[in-house]
């Protein structure tokens with residue numbers, strides 16, 4: 001396993017290029033299963049999760065021509081099984097469930113199992129499919145789904161689930177009649193998937209709002225789609241400017257997608273210059289403590305909670321950070337405390353008392369965003385930080401060391 005070595009206390013200055021959005025690319029790759037032919041996907045990010053998704057599609061019969069665009073050939077897709085050894089490495093594999101039952105009326109997908117940040121059940125995905133007439137059985141750790149036909153229906157999500165909304169949109173787009181998804185997720189990645197399905201011939205209204213209406217069509221055509229910039233990668237690098245008191249310009253980006261994060265970083269003392277497709281974040285010597293609650297979009301994203309917590313460890317004053325989406329997303333806290341942070345946890349709330357400095361230390365990544373948090377802390381800390389198990393990072397950040405070195409970081413990857 002690799003580890004990353006960082007020599008901290010260096011303000012970062014310069015421009016960071018932002019790659020395609022992981023959480024848009026994953027459902028869109030699954031959506032290629034909805035139509036035979038040759039799909040062309042531009043700006044697909046080079047990430048471990050994308051490689052896993054392609055392995056799964058290959059297992060189902062798809063083939064690829066590498067490059068930008070990535071060509072996905074789906075004429076010979078005939079498999080209907082997503083095996084445990086793939087799903088356990090990436091729970092987003094569950095996104096093939098909707099497209100497989102929509103196109104083939106049959107699917108056998110491993111239950112994702114547990115995850116570091118929470119139980120993350122898929123009951124809302126399965127309940128929604130049943131509302132469309134899909135027969136769901138759980139056998140030997142697998143979801144066995146089958147249907148004579150899919151009929152549109154009214155589906156209400158108890159929780160605005162992101163991939164649940166994606167899965168049901170992809171199932172309903174080929175169902176007979178109208179489907180209404182109520183309390184749907186409003187994330188930009190859901191809007192991007194809807195835009196992609198519409199380009200394939202789907203009929204979808206309301207994506208980005210809590211009520212999405214889908215009129216089923218009989219078949220879809222291949223897509224030619226460009227993946228939008230990754231809003232969490234973008235927000236992570238802006239936070240790097242804040243924590244190191246530097247100035248980083250990120251581009252391309254869609255500023256509206258990270259409005260909640262910019263608002264909170266401004267409260268913490270950062271300044272921003274914003275244009276149509278770039279943002280410059282300027283750190284301030286004094287970081288102010290702020291209170292944050294994670295919420296579904298357009299609220300503050302849970303995927304930025306660990307990263308902003310790292311910055312608040314250096315604030316003047318106290319910050320109260322409440323994680324309302326996942327039940328176990330504070331695993332970065334114990335590692336940050338090993339770097340000298342003063343954090344106490346009460347239930348789903350972390351109380352961060354800012355300190356003047358963090359000290360470099362050997363730390364261990366536990367999940368994707370926790371590892372980003374430890375890198376940010378290492379960039380600001382005095383001395384050297386070694387982050388182990390960086391395969392977590394590689395799931396969601398393309399060329400992280402290269403992008404950070406280009407703005408002045410002393411960062412290297414070594415074999416453990």
Ligand code: EPZ
Nearest residue numbers: 023092120121122123124125159161162163164303325326
């Ligand atoms: C997506 O996960 C993202 N992953 C996550 O990003 C992100 O943290 C999460 O949305 C929240 O924004 C992808 O898009 C591939 P949810 P998802 O279903 O869809 C509960 C990252 O770092 N729930 O919106 O799995 C669930 O337990 C990853 O890139 C049910 O109870 O999240 C959670 O508490 C991490 N039953 C809440 O809803 C269900 O059937 C929100 O989960 C589904 C979800």
